[in-house]
Amino acid sequence: MNSFQPAPSKSYLATAGGAAAAVLHHGAQLASWQSAKGTENIYLSELADFFPGSAVRGGVPICFPQFSTLGDLPLHGFFRNQIWTPVPGGADGTEIVRLQLRDTDETRALWPHAFQAELQVTVADHSLEIAFSVSNTGAEVFSFTAALHTYFRVTEIANVAIAGLQNVRYLDKLKENVIDTETSARLLIDRPLDRIYYNTTGALTLEEGARQLRISTQGMPDTVVWNPGPERCATIADLPDDAWRHFVCIEAAAIDAPISLAPGATWRGVQKMEDIQGDR
Numbered sequence: 001m002n003s004f005q006p007a008p009s010k011s012y013l014a015t016a017g018g019a020a021a022a023v024l025h026h027g028a029q030l031a032s033w034q035s036a037k038g039t040e041n042i043y044l045s046e047l048a049d050f051f052p053g054s055a056v057r058g059g060v061p062i063c064f065p066q067f068s069t070l071g072d073l074p075l076h077g078f079f080r081n082q083i084w085t086p087v088p089g090g091a092d093g094t095e096i097v098r099l100q101l102r103d104t105d106e107t108r109a110l111w112p113h114a115f116q117a118e119l120q121v122t123v124a125d126h127s128l129e130i131a132f133s134v135s136n137t138g139a140e141v142f143s144f145t146a147a148l149h150t151y152f153r154v155t156e157i158a159n160v161a162i163a164g165l166q167n168v169r170y171l172d173k174l175k176e177n178v179i180d181t182e183t184s185a186r187l188l189i190d191r192p193l194d195r196i197y198y199n200t201t202g203a204l205t206l207e208e209g210a211r212q213l214r215i216s217t218q219g220m221p222d223t224v225v226w227n228p229g230p231e232r233c234a235t236i237a238d239l240p241d242d243a244w245r246h247f248v249c250i251e252a253a254a255i256d257a258p259i260s261l262a263p264g265a266t267w268r269g270v271q272k273m274e275d276i277q278g279d280r
């Protein structure tokens, strides 16, 4: 990682009730979200690399048009490496931020398709919604896999559980891609995890003591759960060695059934997070 970091461009969101969020133009990556209750819910690595073309570690990277290694493109595709453009008219400090990305000579050299993509982040006092849409502006159908690779900040991973995955089928990347079915009502992150849960239609809850975040999706039926654990974390240059204790990725994804998009068509995927601590 280069130690001379440029100051990253961001758009800021806020509500009258005190919620706040920030979205990096690099990757259209949500970097921070505090609900009106004040807790920071998003993990952004203090060693993140903001140089043009890099993948910023933490926040909510957009994986597109390829999740992970499911294709010939660089890991997780290239949307996260691009600088996105704020939609004119959006003012800092309001409740909605919109950023767009269109194909360029550079993107067409990687992936020969014409597209227009938009990320809209909407914040309310106790919730935040990320809506990601892609339109096919070319003459030929294209297909893709995608994810909103959300790094949730936690205080101590040993106290964290994810509810809502029981009886869901998953692929376990850390066990030679074996397919299994989740038995736990509350999944503990008590070992390295890298799993793709298929067709997780119900909402999930991230629990840490009294803190509860409800996570729901539209158009992205799969859920990736990733925590590298201590050994893998120590090999990732842009993560502090103890970072694995302070985040878990719960990713809204469309992986199992790749999306085919006809010319002129638009696809939309949403991840919504609600701070429901004290609501029940």
Ligand SMILES: O=P(O)(O)OC[C@H]1O[C@H](O)[C@H](O)[C@@H](O)[C@@H]1O
Pocket: 055, 068, 075, 076, 149, 173, 194, 195, 224, 225, 226, 249
């Ligand atoms: O290091 P990155 O390219 O950002 O990927 C980070 C992680 O993303 C996903 O969660 C994958 O399932 C993991 O296998 C991968 O290690």
